[in-house]
Amino acid sequence: MNVRKRSRWGLVMGALLCLSPAVAFSADVEKGKEVAQTCVTCHGMDGAGQAQGKFPRLDILPKEYIVKQLKDFKEGSRKSPVMAPFVNMLDDEMMENVAAYYSSQTAEVEAPEDADEALIKRGEQLALRGDWDKYVPSCRSCHGAENQGVGTTFPALAGQHASYIVGELQAWQKGDRANDPQNLMLAVAERLSDEDIQAVAAYLAAQPAH
């Protein structure tokens, strides 16, 4: 599925074999795999997450983004009673390592069941064109033409679990998540109706991950 990630993994392996200074870096992933034992119940070893539990896919996220989220959980700008006890077990180095591990994975995730056609249509509108009458720009205007993520700041949405996207948009609305740069996501999230949130999440979850 993911040529880019595989090639990155290949690069790491190549570096491990050839260059001694790279050992520290490649060891990150190995150490991260050990740390991932803490995460495996909900996120799986391949980072597939679980749709039922609102547990996000991690394999589609860049390392830097995952590290930031872990730190934000710890500092409280992202509130999650579920994540809190786990992030408290992690120091900075473990966060770096586990993030490096998960971002190097390629998870097998089953496509979601077909959602209601009208719902998907509304979701597609929000994701690709936005709803400017509510001053809602499209998801793609920041998250990439195919919502595959942009850099380390704007995470991939395509292929993410719908339940997780719904939960996060609601968290922004409730103030449980306030770790977005410059309130860029808050501005959009608070203009969405409950139905909009369901629609955009259903559409994005049905898109192929990159």
Added chain:
Amino acid sequence: MKKLITVSAFLLGFVGLAHAETKVPVNLPDAPEGHYVHKAPTMEDLEADESIHPELKRVIRRGYDLFTNTQQLRGKNVFNDMNCSSCHMGEGRMPFSGPVWPAVTTLPDYRGKNDHVNNIEERIAGCFSFSMNGTPPEYGSDDMVALVTYHHWLATGAKIYDYDIAGRGYGSLPEPEKEPSYERGEKLYAENCAICHGEDGQGRKVDGKVQFPPLWGDNSFNWGAGLVRLNTAAGFIKHNMPLGQPGSLSDQEAWDLAMFMNSHERPQDPRFEKSAKHTREKYLNVHKHTMYGKTVNGKVLGEHSNTGEKPFLKPDVLKPRTFE
């Protein structure tokens, strides 16, 4: 600073939206007394409207597609990283985001920029020549007709030759209290804009596709574009940026950012003759609001022969008309 309540009332009139108390308001000015508000149709409206001939729908869709993905004309008509929708936010429909339908309802008309009467095609040709640093699709070609058709359809129900349009252009700001400052703008840029447009202002591409447009340099609009004017840029920034947060910056901040953005180099004004200073004087009606031909950080802006990716200076369509 406008009050949230008046803004909500304005948007209500504009788009039928009533905001609950939000942490990030949509902070846009009120419609002035006597100005009319036009609610342009959406692509969803188009699909739902059974009165429109299927062939017309097809051409409108093509116009929309060209408008929002103008990069498909890269190397043919477009020679930079811009799309129409880079500057005309919200699909060319939204007040204070350079709505394009007023070009249909107020043209043909005399334009000071080129000192003759322009129709809608020639107006669009101006965007291609300056903002896209390119050359327009031929007058009457499929692409031009599709773009014109999209503009016309957006104007459905609007008043012909009524100039009192609420939210036309980007809205003008009061003169700044302090002289706009490159240094203040530079700091504000790093805090508010760099996350998308990059620390170097060169925007961002993902998988070879333009994600965030460059604000200066070879792949941005050229020295003849409307956004080069500080007042126009300040209005755009104030009422559109950061994305989704119109009105979040102060007027002074918008002026400072405009000064910073437009004190950088960009491709030559296609009307260039002799020198930047000479060209500035010749087109002073526009350039009196720009930094073109002025000295910034020890260099005269625009004093070069760089046309960016474009292999020519002046598109053939930029010529006087006499109607004689």
